[in-house]
Amino acid sequence: MSNDSPKTALITGAARGIGLAVAKRFLREGYAVAVIDNNEQELQIATEGLGHVDKVLSLLCDVSNPEAVTATVARVLSRFGRIDALINNAGIADFKPVTETSFSVWSEILATNLNGPFLCSQACVPAMLKQQAGAIVNITSISGLRASTLRTAYGTSKAALAHLTRQFAAELGHHGIRVNAVAPGPIDTAMAKKVHSDDIRADYHDAIPLNRYGLEEEVASTIYFLCSDESSFITGQEVCVDGGFGSTGIGLASLRKDYPLN
Secondary structure (H helix, E strand, O other), X not given: XXXXXXXXXXXXXXXXXXXXXHHHHHHHOOOEEEEEEOXXXXXXXXXXHHOOHHHEEEEEOOOOOHHHHXXXXXXXXXXXXXXXXXXXXXXXXXXXXXXXXXXXXXHHHHHHHHHHHHHHHHHHHHHHHHHOOEEEEEEOOHHHOOOOOOXXXXXXXXXXXXXXXXXXXXXXXXXXXXXXXXXXXXXXXXXXXXXXXXXXXXXXXXXXXXXXXXXXXXXXXXXXXXXXXXXXXXXXXXXXXXXXXXXXXXXXXXXXXXXXXX
8 A cells, every 4th residue: 555545435325415425525635435336327427426537436336235345345445555434324214114114125224224334344444454544434313313203124224333333433443443423314415305395394494403404515524524533532423413403302493482582
């Protein structure tokens, strides 16, 4: 590994949304980036939009497939020679009542949302061990912190990923590898715009102290911070980027109305 090699970030689920915002942020910070996704068409569009041909490696990969993950990480190392940051962002959801959540759907969600970060982290750790440095950030969710309807599989996968974060942090810290998680709240992604009705959006606004949805770039900034030297003594943590949603109880909208600040 040449000392002149740029730091490298591997980002899964990078063809859209938060993952793509993360790729853009790391590129701005001078990193080379490996953008990983299982949607070939969207990955191609995202890669073309990123530019920086010399610093971007685009790879099609299903993160729940152990052989595919091993081959993908090998290609990243062959191209860039190092992996300094791994962002486990790839995730799927299927919001159904518990009685309608089939075992196949349950298994598919856990395979991507939990097995995927395990496999990707395990594959990247040997390179980080050689460097005696590295940062892993897992993207969890407020759904892993607060139970809600229709999220039996999704919420459970994210809660388990939060604990996996702490397990990796405990084992890898003395090798200079930090492992943290970011739990986004309601974020104004294309998917949220598509599936959140006006009523749902109004309910979220009422329940969020900052009274708005978050931006993909705000999540990306937190992820970058946790991979940077600015967070050199932070590991094993789950940081909520949710506008205060997870910290509040009921009645926020009424309290705003009844006790306005002047």
